[in-house]
Amino acid sequence: MTVERTLSIIKPDATARNLTGAINAKFEAAGLRIVAQRRIRMTLDQAGAFYAVHAARPFYDELRSFMASGPVVVQVLEGEGAVAKNREVMGATNPAEAAEGTVRKEFALSIGENSVHGSDSAENAATEIAFFFSGLDIVG
Ligand code: RTP
Ligand code: MG
Numbered sequence: 001m002t003v004e005r006t007l008s009i010i011k012p013d014a015t016a017r018n019l020t021g022a023i024n025a026k027f028e029a030a031g032l033r034i035v036a037q038r039r040i041r042m043t044l045d046q047a048g049a050f051y052a053v054h055a056a057r058p059f060y061d062e063l064r065s066f067m068a069s070g071p072v073v074v075q076v077l078e079g080e081g082a083v084a085k086n087r088e089v090m091g092a093t094n095p096a097e098a099a100e101g102t103v104r105k106e107f108a109l110s111i112g113e114n115s116v117h118g119s120d121s122a123e124n125a126a127t128e129i130a131f132f133f134s135g136l137d138i139v140g
Contacts, residue, residue, distance in 0.1 A: 001081040005035070005138070006119045007128035008077050008086060012070035013113035015039070020073050023103055023116060027077055030089045036076040036138040044068045050131055059112065066112055074132045078140055083125055086118040 008027070010020055024034060042050070047067035054060050077086055091102025095114060098105035108114035119125035129138075 003078065003080055004082045004122055004125070005076050005078045005129060006083045006086050006122075006125040007117075007132070008075045008119075009067075009117035010073040010075070011113070011115055011117060012066060012072060013109050014107060014115040015071045015073060017107075019107055019115070023107065026089055026103055027086070030079075030085055032077040032079045032082055032086060032089070033140070034075050035078045035140045036133050037073060038075075038132070038137075039071050039073050040132075041071050042068045050128070062112055076129055076133060076138050083119055083122055087120065090116050090118050 010023055014020065014023060027034065044064055047064040048055075048060075051060065051063055051067065054063060057063075079085060089103060091098030091104035091108075093104070093114060094111040095104045095108035096111075098108065103116050104114050119128050
């Protein structure tokens with residue numbers, strides 16, 4: 001497998017509960033390196049643009065309001081098969097279906113307030129990384 005990068009977001013429900021370090025520890029334990037990281041507060045428009053792919057979904061308004069409701073930590077994770085590995089560490093979207101030991105099993109509050117976002121393909125990872133970071137921000 002090749003070394004790749006993926007975009008991760010620690011969502012407002014997790015920053016509100018001071019879980020950034022606990023979540024980062026899970027990423028690092030899985031061999032993912034945090035090669036860029038920034039704490040930001042998104043506007044409704046920025047959150048809507050980031051999740052534009054879900055614009056037609058019934059949960060879109062709820063999702064962008066939630067993502068703009070408090071601070072988030074945007075980060076680039078690097079490692080062997082980083083996209084799939086991060087999705088594994090995150091667990092299923094719905095915490096009720098997430099495997100033991102995953103971030104969402106341990107920390108998520110609901111299917112919406114589920115603590116983390118992770119890119120779902122290498123192609124989307126490149127687009128999502130460029131949404132928040134310039135090349136100079138990423139130090140591998
Ligand atoms: P993410 O994009 O945040 O990494 O999550 P995901 O791939 O596991 O799930 P996705 O289908 O892409 O959905 C994006 C986010 O929308 C919220 N959601 N709410 N109320 C609902 O039924 C519902 N379904 C999805 C979640 O915050 C989900 O992570
Ligand atoms: Mg997704």
